Amino acid sequence: PRWLPPPETLHLWKEFETPEPAEIKAIQKSFLRHVTKTFARTAFNMDNFGSYQGTAYSLRDRLIDKWNITQQHHTREDPKRVYYLSLEFLLGRSLDSCLLSLGVKDIYKKALDELGFRLEDLIGEEVDAALGNGGLGRLAACYMDSLATLDYPAWGYGIRYNYGIFKQLIVDGYQTEFPDYWLNFGNPWEIERLDVSYEVRFRGYVNKVTEEDGTISYVWEGGEKVVAVAYDVPIPGYGTMNTINIRLWSAKPAREFDFAMFNDGNYEKAVEEQKSAENITSVLYPNDNHMVGKILRLKQQYFFVCATLQDAIRRFKKTNRPWSDFPYQVSIQLNDTHPTLGIPELQRILIDEEGLSWDDAWDIVTKTFSFTNHTVLPEALERWAVPLIQDLLPRHMMIIFDINLFFLQKVEKKFPGDRDRLRRMSIIEEGHPQNVRMAFLAIVGSHTVNGVAALHSNLIKNDIFPDFVEFYEGNKFTNVTNGITPRRWLHQCNPALSDFITQKLGSDSWVKDLEQLKKLKEFADDAAVQKQWMAIKRQNKVRLADYIHSITSIQVSPDSLFDIQVKRIHEYKRQFMNILGVIHRYLRLKKLTPEQRAKEVPRLVVFAGKSAPGYFIAKLVIKLINSVGEVVNNDPEIGDILKVVFIPNYNVSLAEIIIPASDISQHISTAGTEASGTSNMKFVLNGGIILGTVDGANIEIGEEIGEDNIFFFGVKADEVEDIRHLNRYRKIEMDPDLRNVLDAIERGTFGDPKIFEPLVATLTVGGDYYLISKDFASYIEAQADSDEAYKDKVGWAKKSILCTAGMSKFSSDRSINEYAERIWKIKPCTVPATLN
Numbered sequence: 001p002r003w004l005p006p007p008e009t010l011h012l013w014k015e016f017e018t019p020e021p022a023e024i025k026a027i028q029k030s031f032l033r034h035v036t037k038t039f040a041r042t043a044f045n046m047d048n049f050g051s052y053q054g055t056a057y058s059l060r061d062r063l064i065d066k067w068n069i070t071q072q073h074h075t076r077e078d079p080k081r082v083y084y085l086s087l088e089f090l091l092g093r094s095l096d097s098c099l100l101s102l103g104v105k106d107i108y109k110k111a112l113d114e115l116g117f118r119l120e121d122l123i124g125e126e127v128d129a130a131l132g133n134g135g136l137g138r139l140a141a142c143y144m145d146s147l148a149t150l151d152y153p154a155w156g157y158g159i160r161y162n163y164g165i166f167k168q169l170i171v172d173g174y175q176t177e178f179p180d181y182w183l184n185f186g187n188p189w190e191i192e193r194l195d196v197s198y199e200v201r202f203r204g205y206v207n208k209v210t211e212e213d214g215t216i217s218y219v220w221e222g223g224e225k226v227v228a229v230a231y232d233v234p235i236p237g238y239g240t241m242n243t244i245n246i247r248l249w250s251a252k253p254a255r256e257f258d259f260a261m262f263n264d265g266n267y268e269k270a271v272e273e274q275k276s277a278e279n280i281t282s283v284l285y286p287n288d289n290h291m292v293g294k295i296l297r298l299k300q301q302y303f304f305v306c307a308t309l310q311d312a313i314r315r316f317k318k319t320n321r322p323w324s325d326f327p328y329q330v331s332i333q334l335n336d337t338h339p340t341l342g343i344p345e346l347q348r349i350l351i352d353e354e355g356l357s358w359d360d361a362w363d364i365v366t367k368t369f370s371f372t373n374h375t376v377l378p379e380a381l382e383r384w385a386v387p388l389i390q391d392l393l394p395r396h397m398m399i400i401f402d403i404n405l406f407f408l409q410k411v412e413k414k415f416p417g418d419r420d421r422l423r424r425m426s427i428i429e430e431g432h433p434q435n436v437r438m439a440f441l442a443i444v445g446s447h448t449v450n451g452v453a454a455l456h457s458n459l460i461k462n463d464i465f466p467d468f469v470e471f472y473e474g475n476k477f478t479n480v481t482n483g484i485t486p487r488r489w490l491h492q493c494n495p496a497l498s499d500f501i502t503q504k505l506g507s508d509s510w511v512k513d514l515e516q517l518k519k520l521k522e523f524a525d526d527a528a529v530q531k532q533w534m535a536i537k538r539q540n541k542v543r544l545a546d547y548i549h550s551i552t553s554i555q556v557s558p559d560s561l562f563d564i565q566v567k568r569i570h571e572y573k574r575q576f577m578n579i580l581g582v583i584h585r586y587l588r589l590k591k592l593t594p595e596q597r598a599k600e601v602p603r604l605v606v607f608a609g610k611s612a613p614g615y616f617i618a619k620l621v622i623k624l625i626n627s628v629g630e631v632v633n634n635d636p637e638i639g640d641i642l643k644v645v646f647i648p649n650y651n652v653s654l655a656e657i658i659i660p661a662s663d664i665s666q667h668i669s670t671a672g673t674e675a676s677g678t679s680n681m682k683f684v685l686n687g688g689i690i691l692g693t694v695d696g697a698n699i700e701i702g703e704e705i706g707e708d709n710i711f712f713f714g715v716k717a718d719e720v721e722d723i724r725h726l727n728r729y730r731k732i733e734m735d736p737d738l739r740n741v742l743d744a745i746e747r748g749t750f751g752d753p754k755i756f757e758p759l760v761a762t763l764t765v766g767g768d769y770y771l772i773s774k775d776f777a778s779y780i781e782a783q784a785d786s787d788e789a790y791k792d793k794v795g796w797a798k799k800s801i802l803c804t805a806g807m808s809k810f811s812s813d814r815s816i817n818e819y820a821e822r823i824w825k826i827k828p829c830t831v832p833a834t835l836n
């Protein structure tokens with residue numbers, strides 16, 4: 001039974017649950033209380049990290065008050081909620097974004113100033129929460145920000161990895177990896193909830209039970225259990241009371257430490273069990289757009305999905321509704337196929353534990369789940385070996401077979417006698433071993449399937465799942481173009497531009513309503529605005545130049561054109577083509593007279609990004625970039641006309657410095673391979689111009705800002721297949737300029753050419769799968785166009801303003817409203833400003 005507060009004490013609760021007013025004295029008091037009491041430090045034993053902790057804990061108190069009020073309100077209103085299931089949440093730092101969301105940045109700055117601390121320094125003390133690889137994880141973080149800001153009753157669910165994405169160091173030009181033990185100095189942004197925990201079973205056996213009336217049921221028993229413990233990360237909406245939660249699960253051993261074993265002297269075995277449970281949530285898999293079929297990863301997937309469903313069901317059951325209400329109270333979004341086991345898991349709970357019929361249960365399941373696909377790359381589509389699932393989750397494997405059987409029966413009914421169609425559509429792929437095609441399971445178990453940009457959603461429909469489109473008669477498939485939060489990706493990371501926009505628009509309402517940016521178009525030809533606009537860009541370039549110097553000791557000029565490509569290193573993203581283009585430029589510059597060279601647009605080419613530790617070719621690309629930089633940057637004939645920098649350890653907080661400083665950013669994936677891309681949106685929102693292929697969201701960005709304001713090049717997605725076919729069956733036509741570049745590498749211009757042989761071979765014997773040779777000439781041409789355009793300062797400033805002005809569509813607020821209205825069927829639930 002729940003404890004009820006004595007009524008005469010309620011005013012005390014209310015007093016302490018109401019957020020403190022944001023007054024300087026109150027802030028200083030709470031800061032000093034945390035510094036001296038929570039962290040036991042004194043005025044004579046302080047540093048910036050200590051004051052970061054004090055500030056963070058003082059803000060945490062405010063977050064928790066808002067969080068509690070939000071949860072109480074939601075409990076009372078009981079709205080339909082959305083659960084966003086993701087194996088990755090790439091949140092980055094929280095201090096600055098939290099200060100801004102709570103509207104207390106200025107007053108905290110003042111309060112800390114008076115105590116002798118500079119807020120900027122404290123912000124720099126925070127380590128990133130890097131529980132993600134790249135775009136997919138960062139998208140989840142942007143979506144949490146929008147869900148909170150738009151007052152939606154939403155929860156994120158994921159894993160609290162002890163180690164986030166590895167730290168990248170460059171040693172002798174090569175990537176080396178170091179563990180990211182981000183929790184070493186504590187995490188002020190989480191609340192440990194030892195009281196919220198669930199058991200998760202693995203392995204064991206399935207018992208078949210025949211009831212007296214002859215009905216058959218199955219019980220999953222035995223095996224081993226681990227416990228999932230909740231850690232809550234509050235996400236405050238911007239300028240609203242709504243504060244939602246990301247619940248991250250951490251694995252603990254189910255049984256207490258085995259003292260009998262310990263006393264028998266079997267220490268190792270006693271500790272072993274403890275360790276193997278904790279292993280489950282110890283590390284984030286560092287692969288982006290690539291599946292590695294490791295059993296621990298499958299364990300992670302089931303572990304988090306199992307705990308999450310128990311949590312959602314417990315919340316649902318508190319209201320004593322019938323099961324048939326479940327899909328009207330709960331919507332579950334699968335962020336790619338990684339949480340797809342939620343589908344058989346909910347089916348199992350409903351039939352094995354809650355006693356529903358298969359059909360009633362399946363009806364609930366398919367009305368509850370929806371699924372976002374984020375890639376068309378075949379190597380990224382998850383396939384799990386049947387024997388692996390059978391061993392780890394025997395009951396789920398039975399259920400998946402049954403789901404498949406009933407599904408194929410329907411296919412057979414609709415397309416009688418079409419054996420090849422059944423083979424193509426089967427959730428179970430035949431072979432040795434058989435495999436479960438997780439995307440098929442996700443499609444069959446969901447009411448809606450979406451891609452992440454218009455082109456991508458079309459490719460899903462026409463190229464990767466056409467049989468399913470035909471079977472469902474087009475009704476399940478839709479597009480929701482990705483978006484980014486303008487709070488972090490303009491307001492927070494580019495304060496100078498943000499203030500200027502607010503000044504020009506006469507209001508800061510654009511931060512929550514990006515449509516307002518359209519009004520900037522009026523200023524595109526205004527000489528004074530252009531001048532200030534470009535002055536702000538220059539400030540941001542100086543900030544990046546200083547950072548580059550501090551990390552790499554390379555001096556770069558803020559007056560050069562900043563040409564930036566930052567993202568995970570992957571063959572399909574073609575950083576290789578970029579560095580080949582740089583070599584081409586270098587060779588061309590070397591042929592010019594000093595007088596001719598002086599007329600060239602000076603260019604700084606920046607790279608950053610991590611490679612998966614086992615991705616050999618991607619790692620060679622990093623090495624080549626560093627080797628080229630070594631030669632070019634030290635060539636006295638070249639000077640500032642060309643510089644090449646690889647900034648190590650790309651992460652969210654580094655992106656916040658890099659993105660506002662770009663003149664050009666490159667998004668040059670082979671057409672049809674980048675599902676959407678989201679950094680493209682961040683750069684353009686900050687007045688940077690895209691040089692890119694006709695791929696992913698680049699296309700829609702071009703539509704919004706106008707084709708004059710983007711440098712497109714390369715073949716179109718619908719040409720790629722034929723070209724690849726030709727590449728396979730004839731000798732590849734090597735672009736002559738590209739041949740020159742490869743010759744330079746092979747001559748040893750950039751060090752021992754043997755090192756780069758396997759990389760260069762991808763263009764020849766490798767069949768040039770990503771069409772670098774095909775696109776090279778038009779890529780170089782687009783680069784030359786960008787040089788010409790940059791010489792026209794007025795024209796460039798206009799383009800830059802029109803870029804920002806045209807980005808309204810790409811707010812994650814727009815994306816989230818689309819999901820809420822069209823897919824989740826949830827409504828905002830506005831939390832009152834005070835308790836009542």
Ligand code: GPW
Nearest residue numbers: 134135136289374375380674675676677
């Ligand atoms: F393979 N994306 C990613 F689809 O960052 F699962 N990691 C991944 O593992 C996958 C996709 C997956 C990215 C896409 O590459 C990018 O184009 C897209 O903008 C982003 O997901 C968010 O939708």
